[in-house]
Amino acid sequence: MKNQINQFGKEVIDLQIKALKKLKNSIDDSFDKAVKEINKCKSKVIICGVGKSGKIASKISATLSSVGTPSFSISASDCSHGDLGRITKKDVLIIISYSGNTDELKNIIKYAKSNNITLIGIVSNKRSNLYTSADIKLLIPEVEEAGYGIVPTSSTTAQLSLGDALSIALMKMKNFGRLDFKKFHPAGSLANKLKTASDLMLTKNKIPFVNENEIARNALKILNKKKLGFIVIINNHGLNTGIFTDGDLKRSLQKNKSIEKIKIKSLMTKKPYSVDENTLISDIISKMNKKKITSVCIFNKKNKNKTIGVIHIHHILKFLK
Secondary structure: OHHHHHHHHHHHHHHHHHHHHHHHHHOOHHHHHHHHHHHHOOOOEEEEEOOHHHHHHHHHHHHHHHOOOOEEEEEHHHHOOOHHHHOOOOOEEEEEEOOOOOHHHHHHHHHHHHOOOEEEEEEOOOOOHHHHHOOEEEEOOOOOOEOOOOEOOHHHHHHHHHHHHHHHHHHHHOOOOHHHHHHOOOOHHHHHHOOEHHHHOEEHHHOOEEEOOOEHHHHHHHHHHHOOOEEEEEOOOOOEEEEEEHHHHHHHHHHOOOOOOOEHHHOOEEOOOEEEOOOEHHHHHHHHHHHOOOEEEEEEOOEOOOOOEEEEHHHHHHHHO
């Protein structure tokens, strides 16, 4: 019985794989037109469906909103009781229906046509009301459903995949990057993966700055006071010329009997590892491991030689706990 149950599951997945392959082969100029039309929209993308397609509409809408295309989903049934007022002439309306002839859709289709609202239909039936009425027709290939061919499975998988394809294509067209994505995802594990140097760095008076002409004795006082294991060396213009770490101190003492009166610029490490403030923490960790270093200087695009923040490996480890 166990093997038979597993086989049932595999058969459902096989049907959905076949549906997705057919969907991939069906992508044509209509997809291109739909993406460009949505990209031109200056208002909202409203997505509507009935039953299982309505749930798919909610998911697609959420994905669009998360990647920079304002969107919300509406119930076709509620549209006949006042929710049509939520749709404006500046919006783009997407209706999802496998058959395209669901009764609940008639009023919303009529409303869209009479108000010149751009209508994109995601539908499988070319002879349906939705297909003939849509300004842009995204045809879902006819697929075999699981569960005696009557349970919406393969068709809803295809609808969902097409919605994801639209969302990511729009994301690419808008040049919507990781930092943009971060703005819409400020919490949760996803937000942690998108943390950047600017989120963790120490700034202003917390940065252990020391002028390059300072003698080592005075520089070491700041090194001990700040307790970060390093100091940032700057010139008279406030620009970064190097870094001095606990490791540099040990190496200096091995070479010199006394370093107290030596200028710190003679002992520092030149060209320290520095990154832009928008660099992902994950990338910084990777580089630190590769370079076998414990600290990094942060700059912004205005001036790569001016340190605006610092990060020590301890800050990152606290963040990762």
